[in-house]
Amino acid sequence: MKMKMELTHEEVQHLVELFHTYHDTILSEWLKVANISEDDPFLSEVTANGGHTIRLLVAYIKDPETLLIEQLTRKIAIERVEAKVGIGEFISNINLGRSIIYRVFNRVNIPDSYQMKYLMVINDFFDLYMYHAITEYTRVKDSIIQNKNQFIQEMHSDRLSILGQVAASFAHEFRNPLTSIKGFIQMIEKDATTETETYFRIIKQELDSLEDKITQFLYLSKMKGLDDQSEVFALESVVQGMMEFLYPRFLDENINVHHHLADHSYMFGVEGQIKQVLLNILNNAVEELSEIKGERTVKVNLCELDGNIQLTITNNGSMIPEHLLEDIFEPFISTKQLGTGLGLSVCKQIVEKHKGSIQVISTEEKTSFVMTFPKADLEGELHDSDDSLQCQ
Template identity: 40%
Template structure:
């Protein structure tokens, strides 16, 4: 076995020269908090190369130094690419230095092979540990951000619930008296408009209440619902808005699509998406079109609500169901978030696809099977 004693002695003589040349030519950030450690790490690596040539190195020694360097690179928040450059620059200097030693050609070839293997292992251990530490760091930050986000949502839910409950009590009284006025004076001018706007306000208040965790305790029992009848009710409710901007609404229903759901909540989802569709095509040139269809299979019913409004960009679609994200000037950013919560609570899926010609919101809900024996509260 080749011992490389002449080469090891040669390296002993030139360690200071090597380190100085290496240190003055590497990529080094002046803000690196571990810049004073880098030269020491270079010396340790230089010594490990000598141990490699002397067959006295252990893999644990190499890993220990690699993990130390990886930890420092993460804590210094430095680019791993700079480390790779610096290590390979040191490798090149050592190999060039080996060419100047008085050893045989065979010894030189074997020495270079060992040096390369040592550097390859060292780089692998550093980059692997660096990646693991970075992933752990990112995960911890994401957990912190998510927890902070949840805390803010919870606080906002409590605040909005408190305020909106205060608004809803007098609103209920106003709606009741308007209905009495309409009964006593059916031809009273503007009474239909007032009633519709109050219903819209009640809908918005309900949206806010759905962001409160306590609201779920007050939800009504689920029941058997016919999907196309729910959609027809919402379209009739929105008829004034549809006529106002001259929208052509076409429907294609699977008439025997039944679901088990909370009626008010599912209606809220359909209402929100249809209102958004009307808003999307409001400023579009005619024809303005909305298509509502239901597709039934053995497991699910798919509700597609499509409009020929403007394209929703991919980056917007990725966050469109997140809370407080809105593209509307006066939007709250909770409408689609509440829709997603409701659909997921009903074991369904809501999604959106969009191109230059049309935008489709798809809602998939479990269909009521014939063998379902009964309903539970």
């Protein structure tokens, strides 16, 4: 690589001689003004690096080669990162070195015809030096951040795996006595009086609620449903059934429900698990809408998109906070004050188990959960695209 400013042999010799003469002066004045902590783990290297830089500048004047610049800046960048020195401080110290050279040479009697050419050569060197220093510093920093992120993700996965095993163990331990309790309750209920009927109804509701929570833990642990029988079923019938099941809640909360369900939307999977997904998302919509004033609306749209089935459930409740949106499907992340944060995590696992995908889009006007599943025919094979079912 050629210097932008060519020096004559005489000028090169003169400039090199100046650096040899004022090497110690430049280095000592730079160390006085440089921002260097006494606790810096590479304190002894700092002085050496300053000397290396001056010698490297002399070598560059003789032969403008950048390989040595890259090697030195790589070493210094690694040390500055390990010393936890910010890039601003790092670059500031480099620029101070450049300024000190200008000041020292300004006190020397240098012919005017040489001064501008010398300054341009020094600038060329420091521009390259700065470029490689920033590049190496950024590369090292990025590498550390990536390694930390990978470590965090691995730790997160390990913890979720352990949590899943613990959840499954507890859930199974709870489910066995719960089944016995429900059986005895049914036996005792036969002799219930008018007075106690209400109590039995409440007990059964609470037991059903507890059983639902246990089911969610089992889904979360990835141990539930592995042996469930998959089959082809019409998704529009399942969606219609779940809306009818929740109709009393819609009515109680004064929620208007609008739906458009395409016929022949067959998919392959476990119908009961898809019902669990719909129940979770629709229940969340009802709970969210119960907190707002004015018109409350839920829209359900089922259509075909590129040979897949797309199911979208939208409500006009409050926007999901941006800081939660990215992790909304992670376990124990909830927008509700007393929520467990399991429902949407369970939904995601079930949808992905069915080779589908789920995403959430939230604005100030509405929040939509969009699920996409492979479309199947009655034999379980992928169905050809039908324009009459296309999403608008």
